[in-house]
Amino acid sequence: MNTPTRPSSALTVQRKPGSKTSTAMKPSALTPEDKALRAAFEAAYEREISQSSHGATPQAALHAAAIACRETLARRWAATQQADAARGDKAPVRRVHYLSMEFLMGRALSNALAALKLTAPLEAKLAEQGLALGDVLEREPDAALGNGGLGRLAACFLDSFAELELPSFGYGLRYRYGTFAQVISQGRQLEQPDDWTRNAPDWELPRHDLRYHVGFGGRVEVDASGVRRWQPAESIEAEAFDFVVPAHYSQRVSTLRQWQATAAPIAFKPFCEGDYTRAARHQVLADSINWVLYPDDSTEAGRELRLKQEAFLVSASLQDLVARHLREFGSLHNLGKTNAIHLNDTHPALAPAELMRLLLDEHGLGWDEAWKICCQAVAYTNHTLMPEALETWPVRMFEHLLPRHLEIIYEINHRFLEELQQRFPGDNALAARVSLIDEGSHGGERRVRMASLALVASHRVNGVAALHSELMVQTIFADYARIWPGRFHNVTNGVTPRRWLQQANPALSSLLDSRIGDGWRKNLAELGELSALAGNRELGEEFLAVKRANKERLAGVIRRELGLAVNVDSLFDIQIKRIHEYKRQLLNLLHVISRYQAIRDNPDANWVPRTVIIAGKAASAYQMAKSIVRLAHDVARVINSDPRVGDKLKLVFLPNYSVTLAESIIPAADLSEQISTAGTEASGTGNMKFGMNGAVTIGTWDGANIEMAEAMGVENMFVFGLRADAVAKIKQLGYDPKLYVEENRQLKRVIDAISAGVFSNGDTERYRSLVDSLLGRDVYLLMADFADYVATQAKVDQLFADRAAWAERALRNIAGMGPFSSDRTIAEYVDRVWSVKSLT
Numbered sequence: 001m002n003t004p005t006r007p008s009s010a011l012t013v014q015r016k017p018g019s020k021t022s023t024a025m026k027p028s029a030l031t032p033e034d035k036a037l038r039a040a041f042e043a044a045y046e047r048e049i050s051q052s053s054h055g056a057t058p059q060a061a062l063h064a065a066a067i068a069c070r071e072t073l074a075r076r077w078a079a080t081q082q083a084d085a086a087r088g089d090k091a092p093v094r095r096v097h098y099l100s101m102e103f104l105m106g107r108a109l110s111n112a113l114a115a116l117k118l119t120a121p122l123e124a125k126l127a128e129q130g131l132a133l134g135d136v137l138e139r140e141p142d143a144a145l146g147n148g149g150l151g152r153l154a155a156c157f158l159d160s161f162a163e164l165e166l167p168s169f170g171y172g173l174r175y176r177y178g179t180f181a182q183v184i185s186q187g188r189q190l191e192q193p194d195d196w197t198r199n200a201p202d203w204e205l206p207r208h209d210l211r212y213h214v215g216f217g218g219r220v221e222v223d224a225s226g227v228r229r230w231q232p233a234e235s236i237e238a239e240a241f242d243f244v245v246p247a248h249y250s251q252r253v254s255t256l257r258q259w260q261a262t263a264a265p266i267a268f269k270p271f272c273e274g275d276y277t278r279a280a281r282h283q284v285l286a287d288s289i290n291w292v293l294y295p296d297d298s299t300e301a302g303r304e305l306r307l308k309q310e311a312f313l314v315s316a317s318l319q320d321l322v323a324r325h326l327r328e329f330g331s332l333h334n335l336g337k338t339n340a341i342h343l344n345d346t347h348p349a350l351a352p353a354e355l356m357r358l359l360l361d362e363h364g365l366g367w368d369e370a371w372k373i374c375c376q377a378v379a380y381t382n383h384t385l386m387p388e389a390l391e392t393w394p395v396r397m398f399e400h401l402l403p404r405h406l407e408i409i410y411e412i413n414h415r416f417l418e419e420l421q422q423r424f425p426g427d428n429a430l431a432a433r434v435s436l437i438d439e440g441s442h443g444g445e446r447r448v449r450m451a452s453l454a455l456v457a458s459h460r461v462n463g464v465a466a467l468h469s470e471l472m473v474q475t476i477f478a479d480y481a482r483i484w485p486g487r488f489h490n491v492t493n494g495v496t497p498r499r500w501l502q503q504a505n506p507a508l509s510s511l512l513d514s515r516i517g518d519g520w521r522k523n524l525a526e527l528g529e530l531s532a533l534a535g536n537r538e539l540g541e542e543f544l545a546v547k548r549a550n551k552e553r554l555a556g557v558i559r560r561e562l563g564l565a566v567n568v569d570s571l572f573d574i575q576i577k578r579i580h581e582y583k584r585q586l587l588n589l590l591h592v593i594s595r596y597q598a599i600r601d602n603p604d605a606n607w608v609p610r611t612v613i614i615a616g617k618a619a620s621a622y623q624m625a626k627s628i629v630r631l632a633h634d635v636a637r638v639i640n641s642d643p644r645v646g647d648k649l650k651l652v653f654l655p656n657y658s659v660t661l662a663e664s665i666i667p668a669a670d671l672s673e674q675i676s677t678a679g680t681e682a683s684g685t686g687n688m689k690f691g692m693n694g695a696v697t698i699g700t701w702d703g704a705n706i707e708m709a710e711a712m713g714v715e716n717m718f719v720f721g722l723r724a725d726a727v728a729k730i731k732q733l734g735y736d737p738k739l740y741v742e743e744n745r746q747l748k749r750v751i752d753a754i755s756a757g758v759f760s761n762g763d764t765e766r767y768r769s770l771v772d773s774l775l776g777r778d779v780y781l782l783m784a785d786f787a788d789y790v791a792t793q794a795k796v797d798q799l800f801a802d803r804a805a806w807a808e809r810a811l812r813n814i815a816g817m818g819p820f821s822s823d824r825t826i827a828e829y830v831d832r833v834w835s836v837k838s839l840t
């Protein structure tokens with residue numbers, strides 16, 4: 001990775017980052033504006049709460065506080081838009097339009113209060129009414145409009161957009177149901193709908209004056225002069241709802257604009273004519289668009305409704321962009337030089353086709369100019385190397401839903417393949433591989449390759465960590481990298497330190513402030529100053545005291561949720577993330593079982609007590625992942641009730657993983673499990689959140705773990721397992737997992753116990769397919785990595801037993817986390833992708 005750029009370097013408005021001498025955060029330093037804001041907030045809060053029919057309940061207080069914040073946010077939003085519109089066409093950074101099917105925002109109130117410096121005033125108001133701030137904040141449901149890392153990344157980016165004063169819009173869909181709520185019943189995952197809007201406070205600013213029509217179906221008509229026009233059979237209206245995200249150290253905000261589909265008013269005609277069936281069908285289509293977020297970002301959705309959602313997001317967002325651009329400039333010729341359109345994975349990859357349609361059909365530009373604008377504007381981030389996650393759609397489905405887009409895609413492809421023919425004459429195999437259309441030569445149907453569409457139209461394509469970006473151009477995109485070698489880049493992910501350190505871990509934040517000043521909140525690189533202090537004994541003890549208090553808090557959550565008591569002096573060993581075979585929660589469980597067996601063999605040995613904590617959701621159709629969830633519960637039941645084990649080992653599965661749950665778990669972690677098979681985790685961001693909260697990582701040489709290890713010094717991370725090149729090699733040579741099992745008594749005993757039904761009340765069928773997959777193909781090489789993993793866990797025990805050494809190690813981990821702020825990530829996107837100079 002390149003050395004971290006100064007976050008605000010490439011932006012139009014430069015602001016001093018917070019620094020050690022800054023007093024911006026201290027209540028004593030309230031400016032006159034702060035005081036006015038506070039008075040307005042208090043007045044608005046009182047007005048709202050006085051109107052509550054149930055008096056000052058926590059729920060009413062939540063709504064009143066949100067509305068009182070919203071007034072300020074709305075003002076700041078207007079000021080931000082005015083400033084951005086006044087930049088004209090000479091600005092060095094283009095306005096960014098970040099298109100994403102997922103935004104995993106979590107709760108908003110405590111972040112808004114912190115950004116507006118209103119936490120203490122609200123606390124005081126609540127105290128007058130006998131309410132506690134925590135009880136109020138807890139009422140807010142998570143806005144969980146995302147599945148995992150990809151959606152949470154988009155949410156962290158919005159925070160950095162505001163902080164870095166980047167002219168921008170996030171664009172998403174306003175799903176009624178986000179990711180499901182996970183309920184565990186008899187050890188099994190059940191999915192329940194999570195209607196997040198039900199008790200959500202009124203955060204959003206509805207923009208009733210912003211409505212666009214999005215068409216589906218119908219046919220393309222050609223008029224006398226040869227102009228092609230799409231006559232959609234149906235038209236849905238998109239209405240904007242804005243979710244405003246405030247900066248913490250300026251008055252700027254960023255915007256998440258989410259689209260809501262409504263049936264009116266096109267269905268009115270059938271309605272008037274008495275064609276109620278057609279009118280009702282139209283209503284159903286509109287409702288279905290916003291109905292639900294598709295699960296899992298690494299399996300193929302392959303459903304028509306999903307394609308409709310993607311088309312709806314893309315069309316509404318680009319119409320909004322074009323309308324704004326015309327308002328500001330009155331002409332489209334400079335659109336590409338003043339606007340960036342960023343595709344968060346292939347989900348919004350229709351964007352180039354839709355932009356071409358708008359420019360050609362609606363605004364009369366010629367092909368060459370339209371295509372130039374399109375290529376200037378569009379850039380694409382890839383998030384996974386798994387070929388099955390690269391979206392393709394049947395041509396048939398396009399013909400039926402998006403006929404004009406299909407024509408445009410054919411034309412783009414035709415020109416692309418012609419150019420290719422000139423550069424690589426006669427290489428028909430290459431042409432077939434990179435074509436936007438998969439001709440279905442292997443007996444399948446013809447399909448549109450969305451990644452190819454994104455690639456051909458983008459002036460920049462990036463992966464999300466160094467290794468991932470390298471593998472991306474060597475594997476899935478190797479042909480394209482040969483065609484356009486300069487197009488591919490890396491931008492390593494990051495997370496916002498405001499949410500993941502300042503808010504999630506106030507005690508550690510204060511400790512850091514006391515030693516290195518408070519500037520890290522805005523310039524995370526300042527964490528580096530901690531490395532000179534890491535060996536300080538007193539600091540080490542204070543750090544351990546903070547960690548212990550956080551562990552006590554989490555132990556309280558575990559007691560309340562599961563009725564289980566855990567020892568806060570034990571090592572908290574934590575793996576929280578979506579449940580997936582590549583992330584290898586199963587490897588973690590194999591280690592737990594093996595440790596359990598060893599403790600039973602020798603209960604009086606000097607064991608370092610451990611509490612292993614797992615949380616995560618399995619996609620509802622992903623049977624193997626669900627089986628892993630069940631195994632975790634089965635193993636936990638046996639271990640946690642075995643009197644010979646006691647405090648030496650506990651296994652905890654916390655249900656319903658979410659942003660909010662992550663915020664309470666991560667500050668309590670001693671050990672962070674980042675154990676994906678090398679070459680499979682594109683970046684990971686959970687690893688970064690843990691690192692900045694002073695957890696030590698046990699991890700494979702994968703994703704951003706590698707850059708973390710390099711930043712903190714590899715000797716400060718517990719690295720184990722095969723590296724990506726060794727994984728590829730072993731697979732190529734013919735991998736046989738059984739050999740590893742035969743060779744390793746410990747491993748064999750673990751597998752035998754699962755097979756024999758030790759954890760399933762003697763049921764030898766329950767985990768048969770799980771064991772078969774391990775002994776058969778073992779795609780993710782658990783058997784190959786098991787021995788090194790277990791040996792490395794023993795080293796973790798050793799270090800943990802030496803409290804001072806552990807504290808020093810944890811502090812060195814924090815000190816190395818400077819580069820992993822999403823502020824650095826966004827500064828790099830600005831520099832390499834969104835600035836005007838990146839176009840030349």
Ligand SMILES: *Cc1c(COP(=O)(O)O)cnc(C)c1O
Nearest residue numbers: 148149577658659662684685686
């Ligand atoms: C950070 C985060 C993720 C991503 O975690 P990884 O460990 O990188 O997979 C997923 N879900 C939530 C709720 C998160 O906060």
